[in-house]
Amino acid sequence: MKPVHHHHDTAVPRPLLIAVAVMVGLTIILSAWSSYQKHQTTAQRDADVREIIQAGETRIRAIGFADQPNGAIAVLDGETSAIITAVEPKEDGFVRGVLRGFARERRAMGIGSTPPFNLILTTDGALILSDPQTNREIFLNAFGPTNAQAFSRLFFARAS
Secondary structure, three states: OOOOOOOOOOOOOHHHHHHHHHHHHHHHHHHHHHHHHHHHHHHHHHHHHHHHHHHOOOEEEEEEEEEOOOOOEEEEEOOOOOEEEEEOOOOOHHHHHHHHHHHHHHHHOOOOOOOOEEEEEOOOOOEEEEEOOOOEEEEHHHHOHHHHHHHHHHHHOOOO
16 A cells, blocks of 8 residues: 655745734733833832831721622722722722622621722831721731732722
8 A cells, every 4th residue: 555645735824924923022012011011000109108108197098989880890089989990800809809898798787888998008008998887997918919009009099
């Protein structure tokens, strides 16, 4: 029996190779830019925290939360009710988990979601989420710097 040899053209078209190379290059550039932006934002927050610590002031920010139809959570300024930022769907799992726990406790006590919470930044850099309605507090730094930074982002967010 004679061996059968099949010949297939395995050459990849040049335009396709160029397109793939451009996509890979853009992905690397966008990833680097995103990382740089995140670092800049984190560095600014860290500088803001250091400034508060040096000033020797405990700062309190009232914030509210509202579920959105798309699954996001709108973060509201507690004084003006203006949207200051959002927790997008499938992001910030720690923030979502903490808020679910606070909301469950409020529901159990017959308290609605309207009264704002307090984010407290102490003179030693501790970040605390406090619910004045239930007197529950959670020390966010205890869950590690990444989780504390998720709430720190909310503390420093401003309405756009």
